[in-house]
Each structure stands twice: as structure tokens, then as C-alpha cells.
Amino acid sequence: MIQVNLLPWRESARKSKKLRFGVVSIFFIFIAILALIALHLYFRGFINDQQKLNDYLQLEINQEQTTMSALLVKQKDRLALEAQLHFIMALYDKNYQSVRFLNGLTTIMSDIVKITKLTKGGNLITLEGIAHSDEDITNFTQNIAKSPLFNQVVLTAISGDTTSAAKTFQVHFVQKG
Numbered sequence: 001m002i003q004v005n006l007l008p009w010r011e012s013a014r015k016s017k018k019l020r021f022g023v024v025s026i027f028f029i030f031i032a033i034l035a036l037i038a039l040h041l042y043f044r045g046f047i048n049d050q051q052k053l054n055d056y057l058q059l060e061i062n063q064e065q066t067t068m069s070a071l072l073v074k075q076k077d078r079l080a081l082e083a084q085l086h087f088i089m090a091l092y093d094k095n096y097q098s099v100r101f102l103n104g105l106t107t108i109m110s111d112i113v114k115i116t117k118l119t120k121g122g123n124l125i126t127l128e129g130i131a132h133s134d135e136d137i138t139n140f141t142q143n144i145a146k147s148p149l150f151n152q153v154v155l156t157a158i159s160g161d162t163t164s165a166a167k168t169f170q171v172h173f174v175q176k177g
Helices: 008-108 134-146
Strands: 114-121 124-131 150-159 167-175
Touching: 008 134, 124 134, 134 150, 134 167
Parallel strands: none
Antiparallel strands: 114 124, 124 167, 150 167
């Protein structure tokens, strides 16, 4: 059986309920859309602020990397200068060793002993010379041994003929330092 609504006020109440439901639905949809737009704007602002911070930090990182690379270049230059300085000091010490050797040799030399040949290979020094007697050669080698500049003195040869008063000798020793 078909139900017929005989009361017209029910029909108007149903229409007003539908209308109210539509208005309220549209209102809440509008509020939801406004909330979504507000959230979108909030997060977009947050993302923009974070991007600005990231850009600033990247700029600072780049500046620090530039500074670090400049410091590395300066450190390489400093190390190169130190290496050159060490080379120059080593060269100076090597040259000064020769001067020290010759100065030390002049202090132990006497007028009686004459040096005919001087050979230096590294710190090993070989002297060949002429003296009047074995005693002069012995005194000369003792003077070398007493010197603070030389050590490991070895008299390797003494020779001479009976007709001449001169004796030839050969001495090996090591220069200290």
C-alpha cells in the first residue's frame, strides 16, 4: 500500500530539513576548504623559512670551505718553505763541516808535518803526507785523536828509505758531526 502524506506541514518540514542540511554542508565544506588553504599557506611559509635557512647555511658552508681551501694552500706553502729552509740549513751545515774540518786541521798541524794529499769521502778522511821522523807522525796522529772534531784515527802506512830523512805516511780518520 502506498503511503500518502496527507499533512502538508510534514512536506514543508522535510524541505526545510533538506535545505538546512545543504546550507550546513556547504558551510562546513567552505570551512574545510578555508582550513585547507590556511594549512597550505602555513606549511608553505614554514617551507619557505626553512629553505631560506638552508640557503643561508649553504652560503656559510661555502664560505668556510673557501676559507679552509685557502688555509690548506697556505699550509702547503708553509711546508714547502720549511722544506726549503731545511735544505738550506743542511747545505749550510755541510759547507760548515768543511770549514770546521779545515780549521780543526790547521790547529793540529805542525811545521814538521807536510800534507801531500787530502781525500774526503763523506765523513771518512784520508791524509797522506811527509814528516821528518816516526815520532813526528805519531805526535800528529795523537793530535788528531785528541781533537774533538775527529775520531777513529788509524795510521795505515809509514814508509821511507834510509837515504832520506823524510818519511811518508797515510792516516784515516772520521770527522764527527
